[in-house]
Amino acid sequence: MxxxxxxxxxxxxxxxxxxxxxxxxxxxxxxxxxxxxxxxxxxxxxxxxxxxxxxxxxxxxxxxxxxxxRSGYCPQVPVVYERLTCDEHFELFGRAYRMPVDAERRARRGLYAELGFERYATTRADQLSGGTLAKLNLGLALLADPxxxxxxxxxxxxxWDTYVKFWDxxxxxxxxxxxxxxxxxxxxxxxxxxxxxxxxxxxxxxx
Ligand SMILES: Nc1ncnc2c1ncn2[C@@H]1O[C@H](COP(=O)(O)OP(=O)(O)OP(=O)(O)O)[C@@H](O)[C@H]1O
Incomplete structure (x- = not known):
């Protein structure tokens, strides 16, 4: 770039x-x-x-x-839809990136595992903690493997654990x-x- x-x-x-x-x-x-x-x-x-x-x-x-x-962008203030769950955000962004459904699901599973927030998959964005919201924000930037x-x-x-995972x-x-x-x-x-x-x-x- x-x-x-x-x-x-x-x-x-x-x-x-x-x-x-x-x-x-x-x-x-x-x-x-x-x-x-x-x-x-x-x-x-x-x-x-x-x-x-x-x-x-x-x-x-x-x-x-x-x-x-392609570029992936993680803004300072997360741009999320408060009524959508983490899963729904990944689906929405996957469609916007024109990813095949299977590829989006695979990438989503990998990101949940990598950043450790799978248990919030069905939680709405307005009910996430600040740190988990930051993970979603980063995950959405990484989804299409830019x-x-x-x-x-x-x-x-x-x-600390997530910070170490982030640098890995x-x-x-x-x-x-x-x-x-x-x-x-x-x-x-x-x-x-x-x-x-x-x-x-x-x-x-x-x-
Ligand atoms: N939409 C805007 N309208 C008017 N001024 C703005 C706007 N966005 C940013 N600024 C101003 O432009 C300057 C640079 O802002 P910017 O957010 O790019 O800085 P930054 O280096 O990222 O700051 P920080 O370290 O605080 O995040 C600041 O003086 C800010 O007030």
Missing amino acids: EASGIEKAYRRGIWPLRRRLPVLRGADLTVRAGEVVGLVGENGSGKSTLMKILVGALAADAGTVSVAG EVLLLDEPYAGFD LVARRRADGGAVLIISHFVADEERFDRIVDLRDGLAVPR
């Missing part, structure tokens, strides 16, 4: 006090196959904004993004030639990344 010259400004306030808040000022970022890259930066530096642009959820003002293969994985603070609500899962993706970009706030995680990119003054600076 390659992004170059990404610019983005948000419009704030109402006329005549309307003003532009420049967030990205020409950010460049590349994540290669078999690489796990950490995206860090202080609160409000534009990490989530850049990731939304990379997955196409937000339009940039300038710059280009190219992705070889080549490029973009994760916005995916493990904030995970217990990332290591397997890397070994299989996947590209992974993770927004992180934890200094302790830094050695787990192949590379760290710091978002500073609207630019992506290698660390």
Whole structure:
């Protein structure tokens, strides 16, 4: 995945006090196959904004993004339907990804086992704990086995066991030639990344 010259400004306030808040000022970022890259930066530096642009959820003002293969996105705030169960979410997303039913069921079983939340398969999203909701959010991003994985603070609500499983899962993706970009706030995680990119003054600076 390659992004170059990404610019983005948000419009704030109402006329005549309307003003532009420049967030990205020409950010460049590349994540290669078999690489796990950490995206860090202080609160409000534009990490989530850049990731939304990379997955196409937000339009940039300038710059280009190219992705070889499919991408899977795990947003910071889970986008789920509160009345649907975990199983129903996987079914819905499987259809959206145009996966054959058998392939979706197989992938779903694997993700329940890998992240350890099979017992919540028939629980509605509005009755899940924060950590289990985070597992569902991650599981939905992984369902179609994307080549490029973009994760916005995916493990904030995970217990230690799940956190360890998460990094095993990332290591397997890397070994299989996947590209992974993770927004992180934890200094302790830094050695787990192949590379760290710091978002500073609207630019992506290698660390
Ligand atoms: N939809 C929006 N409209 C206006 N301003 C926004 C919008 N989304 C984000 N911003 C502003 O853009 C800046 C960058 O926000 P962003 O969420 O990308 O930062 P971040 O680095 O991910 O922050 P954090 O570490 O707190 O998650 C912030 O000043 C934020 O207030």
